[in-house]
Amino acid sequence: MSNVDLLGRRKFIAGLGVAAGAAMVAPAMAVSEKADGVKWDKEVEVVIIGSGFAGLAAAIEATKLGAKDVHIFEKMSYFGGNSAINGGLFAAPGTPMQKKENVDDSVERMVNDQLASGRGIADEGLLRHVASHALEALQMTLDAGSEYHPYLQQLGGHSVARTYQTTVSCGAGITQPLYKECKRIGVNTHNRSKFEGFLVGKDGKVVGVKMRTNYHFNEDQPGEVLNIRAKKGVIMATGGFGQNVDLRMAQDPTLTAEVGCTNAPGATGEGMFEMFRLGAIPVHLAHIQSGPWASPDEGGFGYVSNYSIYNFPHSMAVNRLTGKRFMNEIADRKTRADAELSCRNEKGEALPPILITSYKDSKKHPNTKKVIKYNVGWKFDTIEELAKHFDVPLKPLKAQIEEYNSYVKSGEDKQFGKNMTKAKDKYIEAPFTVVRLWPKVHYCQGGVQVNVKAEVKDSFTGKSIPGLYAAGEVCGGIHGVSRLGSCSIPECMVMGMTAARSIMKA
């Protein structure tokens, strides 16, 4: 066990971006009921709860497969969920851009990268299912009109460059086209509609849902509850619980309301808990991922996250106490988040490390101007200025830059074994762009257990709960201890499509 695994490693900085859900009103008590004798207010073909990547992909796929009456319910006033504000990064093996760039990749290679990050407890079957269908999902976004940067990125933990990113550097570059496509093909969408529980028929089959209408998040003004019959079944695509402070603290007492979080405020987990009440199996809830690319100088995902994700391959992360590097800048997320959390001053207080990039290389990313404009990133003409600003010892810092540049030249990082392919010719030299780094709660690896048909297993019978499907972050276990970046969008979309295929076959 390395030192960062000891007690101190999980101490976050208090006060760096308050979780949006901190002052949350307790959600209304949702209780599933038996459907015997219930008065149905509405009867539809397919019910989808949640309008992120998974829900939207499910709706499009179900419609393609012949469903005529598909309904998406979203509790917030806007559509897109947490997906709309993520980084818009999409990993897939065997893409056209990989072929163009001569990147040798395969489903097995992508699965193996993810298994390593999952640290032995990922679900290999689910990972392979998603990787095998990732291209189809990418195609669905292209068909709907998503646009991507004309270059691939190699994110932390990936052994090759396989990540597309939307031109808007944001998940909305996918959710908006998918939402428009839903409207075009006749999917019914309802906002301010809050899931309140399942209606359960004979043999435990989910036959409908209770939906509160005119719901206002975090306000105590509940609308009417409708009983909606789902003739083919219900797809739960309700996302993670990163913004539910009580629930994340139940898993990790250090993740208090003061700890930063990149998620949309609606990521509070009631859908997942209602499935547990139905008998779904909780998997890996304790594994909550912190994003190592976030900045303590701004709220949420902000501008720095995408800036640093793009720049990590050709940048140097430095501990301000020592002036030296302390991690492989493109290791997996957990490795880097743990390493950053161990950067502390002599008193043990957080001392967010800095990411140093040559301005000439950083400026290719559209966020570079913004991070400097909004004072969450800084430009320095000399190393002396930089060292003084962040109180870094100058001599070791200079030596570190010289050493790192020798790795850029040789292509071999002797300090941390970083893959230097993407750093080729990108020496660290003045002028510099610098941001501060500190992890923020980003993603819940845990959720309900599903199989490759997106069916939800019952803890007592071991069989699937009839009529119920789940997709996306509400599911648990696929990624194991740590998810690799850009692997959530393919998972959400493939599993959403899978749920639709299963429901249309059932």
Place this chain on the structure above:
Amino acid sequence: MSNVDLLGRRKFIAGLGVAAGAAMVAPAMAVSEKADGVKWDKEVEVVIIGSGFAGLAAAIEATKLGAKDVHIFEKMSYFGGNSAINGGLFAAPGTPMQKKENVDDSVERMVNDQLASGRGIADEGLLRHVASHALEALQMTLDAGSEYHPYLQQLGGHSVARTYQTTVSCGAGITQPLYKECKRIGVNTHNRSKFEGFLVGKDGKVVGVKMRTNYHFNEDQPGEVLNIRAKKGVIMATGGFGQNVDLRMAQDPTLTAEVGCTNAPGATGEGMFEMFRLGAIPVHLAHIQSGPWASPDEGGFGYVSNYSIYNFPHSMAVNRLTGKRFMNEIADRKTRADAELSCRNEKGEALPPILITSYKDSKKHPNTKKVIKYNVGWKFDTIEELAKHFDVPLKPLKAQIEEYNSYVKSGEDKQFGKNMTKAKDKYIEAPFTVVRLWPKVHYCQGGVQVNVKAEVKDSFTGKSIPGLYAAGEVCGGIHGVSRLGSCSIPECMVMGMTAARSIMKA
């Protein structure tokens, strides 16, 4: 991250002791029901489900506090649950034996040791509550007639010697006296009684239970189900799920039926899952502990576990491939289990490491004769014989023994920082006793979330579920990532007593 954290570390040996529950018949579908209009077959004051440490302590304490009609229900034919076959090790700070041996200990010190092993996600409040009441619990066992060895042990991860052990080196040395005490004071006990679900009254209050009578574990011959009203409430003390292969594989796909398990066959987790169905919050289910003291040469807990727990402080654990030590022999359980799992041959196949002890020091433990008699341990007169038997390279092994003995002399382990206090004057010298080590599934850190009143929190309201209490291994979160040895008995007993105190106050 150290290398043992990578993919390979979680690969167990197949075929080394099949889990007793592997061929389990799926438990009958338990479903909680509303109690409106239910016909009560029986009305009692306090219902306790499970007859291990927690259930027995709860029954005695409730009776002490004035309860006249306490009932313990046990699904197996025998009483004592998994507690009856554990190691009988009981940690407490400030005990008479510590005073006698001049051991400087405190509640805070014990809590700090546990927090370190919990790796930042343990529940400090619960740990302090248990440590503060551990002496009372120990006294309850003494009052009931438990007998302990006249020496303290210092187990892995504990900074001082604070562990009592029953003279029978087994939890039955506690469960049997407590069971007899229950009978003496008039507690009603029912075996072959299977919990089938809660009966829920107004406002979600647990007002009773459904109990199947004449239940035969793993057989398909269900008896009659009775509705039993619990006037004061229900205490769930149903234990962990180490023997439920499906459920443990949901958390960790490597924990197949072929992986050894030290638990009693009844440790299958239905009580926990029924609480999730009621709305309890799942915490840390992914953290399943493997015992680093187990042997691949025998089934279950066997004879070696207690043998090696006793001998670790003055023994040397050796990687057979290298002839060298590979861990601090008294590090916490997870650290040691991970280190053992990384002992592999050139092909990556498991190569269980060996624990080398001087026969003169090992023979003080009663199990030494047994491990040799049953061929799960071996005695060697010379180091050459030992090296040949286990195919260990002789020269590095001899050098390692010499080096280790220098640490015995100096009191400072320069290889792994082992606390050498208990190794004083105990040089490694011929003749030797040797056992093989390989981790087995031992304990579930996860379960339902409880507070220091043993109340169970509801995932939606954040309030306690009225009428419901839980204690022991069925609860989760207290220990974090890894529980220290001998900390389960105090937890079970203190939380059982706490549940009784809460229920009698409610």
